[in-house]
Amino acid sequence: MTDLEYGPDSSMLVEIVGDVFTGLFGERYAPPYLAAPAETLEVSASVSVSGGWFGDVVIACSPALALSAAAELFAMAPEEIAEADIRDVVGEFANVIGGNVKSVMPGPSVLSLPSTSLEGIADRPGEVEALRIDMTWQGEPLCVSIWTVSGQTPQEGDPS
C-alpha cells in the first residue's frame, strides 16, 4: 500500500532493495524479505531527490545489520569495523536504492549525496512518509521509506 500517486509500490521497492543487496553481496546471502517492523533502528542514511519530484529515500537498520554488511564488504572482522565504515556502507545503500527509486519517479531530478546518522531516523518536518517497507536481512531489521514533501505536485522539466 502506498500514498504515492506515482513511482514504486511496495513490491517494486522490495525488488529494488533485493537487487541492490544482490549486487553488493552476490549470491552468498539471500536478499532481504518483508518482515514485521522493528521497534528501533538506530543506523540510518538518506538521500534527497529534487527536480521533477521532491522527497527523500531513507534506509534504516539495526547496528548489527550495518556492522555485518560492513564486515562483509570490507572483508574485515567485525571488531575492526570503524564508525566511518558503517556510515560508508549505509550511505551507499541509500545512494543506490535512492537512485533506483529516483529512476521511476517523475524527472528529471538530481540525487543528493547521502547523509547518515547513528541515532535513528531524523524528523522530517514538512514531509510525509508515503511508502514504507520493513524487512529483515540475516535476521536483522531493515526499513526503507520514501518521504514526500506534503502538498507537492510532480513537475516535468529541468531540475536546475
Add this chain to the structure above:
Amino acid sequence: MKALIIDDSRAMRMLLRRIVSNNGFEVVEAGNGQEALDALAVGPLPDVALIDWNMPVMDGLTFVNSVRARPEYRGITLMMVTTESERTQIVRALAAGAHEYLIKPFTEDALLSKFDLLGLRSYSADVVIA
C-alpha cells in the same frame, strides 16, 4: 592492465577492486574526480577508469570532461558506474566522452561483459591441429 576506480564510497571501491583485480588488473583508487585527476598527473596512466557520477569535490561528469580535454589522456577508456539511469544523463555522459555506462546495482557478470565489449580482457587460446 591498470584500472582507476573513482567512487566516494570505500565499500563500492572495495567491491569493484575485488572484481577487477581478480581479472588481472592492477588497481588505483580515488574518492572523487579531483583525486582521480591528481592520480593521473603522477602516472602511470590506467587503461580504464570506472567512474561514479555523484561525488563531492568533483563529480564524475566533470572528471570525464576534464580527461577528454587533455590529449595525453586519450588512451584511457572511461566507463561510468553510477545510479544515474535517466536517458538524458546517459546521453550527457556519452556525449562528454564516456565509452560505456553501467548502472548500479550491477552484477559481476554485467561489469565483465562491459569489459569484454571494450576489449579490456584478452583471451589467448592454444590451438592444436591434429
